[in-house]
């Protein structure tokens with residue numbers, strides 16, 4: 583057997599975000615295994631330039647066209663190719679300059695480049711859960727057709743993926759997605775009505791981008807993850823259970839037909855599922871802090887309170903009804919979170935906005951990609967109009 587090491591060329595889409603930066607830490611720590619060959623960012627040109635100078639990628643993409651001259655100027659002395667604008671994300675995703683895409687753009691914006699990578703036969707390490715929430719059927723069908731793996735980065739799905747190794751012939755009875763519960767665990771509506779953005783941005787266990795942090799505080803994140811799990815693991819809605827597990831140590835579990843349960847455990851540190859997805863099928867040594875059972879006297883699990891955290895109930899409805907409803911819900915949620923972060927609406931008004939948009943956007947049971955894109959646009963405009971955004 584050859585001992586020659588193959589360096590995996592990673593395209594980090596969304597390199598300036600929380601996942602993107604942690605992925606670059608993993609890549610930097612393993613220069614014999616990985617290189618960062620594509621870096622993309624929407625706005626944060628200073629960080630993108632800094633990353634480009636450090637990692638010498640083949641290509642960088644800056645989403646905001648206005649930032650292009652500054653990036654171009656800063657990287658003038660280097661051979662790095664610089665692209666800008668939304669369309670160039672898809673163009674670069676189709677290029678044969680990388681081996682694995684890390685899809686770490688946030689929101690609906692990640693769908694097209696991720697789908698382009700899959701259509702071009704590129705394996706994807708998927709952090710951008712919204713891609714599967716919006717158009718999971720289309721993305722997964724394409725992945726099967728192209729015979730490429732979609733390796734989850736989301737910690738719960740990485741846990742399930744790891745539990746399923748060696749179990750290809752054994753049907754899943756159910757999966758249990760664990761949720762930290764966010765900063766407002768145990769709180770009731772009379773408290774939530776007064777919650778402000780600063781409070782909602784304080785997550786007890788994870789340090790993440792703003793959108794997913796708000797989604798965690800409303801439990802919408804877990805709703806999106808139920809839909810993500812459905813597509814990744816080909817599950818029926820009733821096979822997906824959510825349990826609140828405030829310690830965030832058990833990252834998720836799978837129960838098989840014999841009743842046996844497998845779980846994956848570890849400290850809440852996204853570098854671990856990121857590293858696992860980049861290195862799959864191998865595990866690589868690292869110096870991350872390790873879980874020690876002696877420091878945890880109890881690991882607890884309880885039912886989520888979906889009467890108070892109604893976003894999770896709405897997501898369960900979208901999961902059940904399928905069609906374009908998850909896409910509509912996702913679009914309304916993106917508008918709601920944006921408006922909440924801008925202090926334009928209150929914490930509970932986010933739920934009302936999502937619910938109204940789900941009720942009023944035309945339902946399509948088996949949408950095409952174009953219809954998903956149209957539903958997203960319709961729902962965004964509808965939601966933004968309600969709150970005069």
Ligand code: NAD
Pocket residue numbers: 595596597598599600601602622623624625626645685686687688689691709710711712735736737788789790791792793794852
């Ligand atoms: P973030 O906001 O920190 O970073 C988002 C990245 O996407 C940035 O590089 C940004 O420049 C880019 N981006 C934003 N809008 C864009 C647009 N319109 N077009 C192109 N690029 C755009 O987000 P994050 O917390 O790193 O999350 C990224 C994804 O990973 C999300 O889908 C999130 O749900 C998922 N995820 C994150 C975590 C976490 O710990 N942060 C955990 C699990 C899953």
Ligand code: MG
Pocket residue numbers: 736737738807
């Ligand atoms: Mg998660």
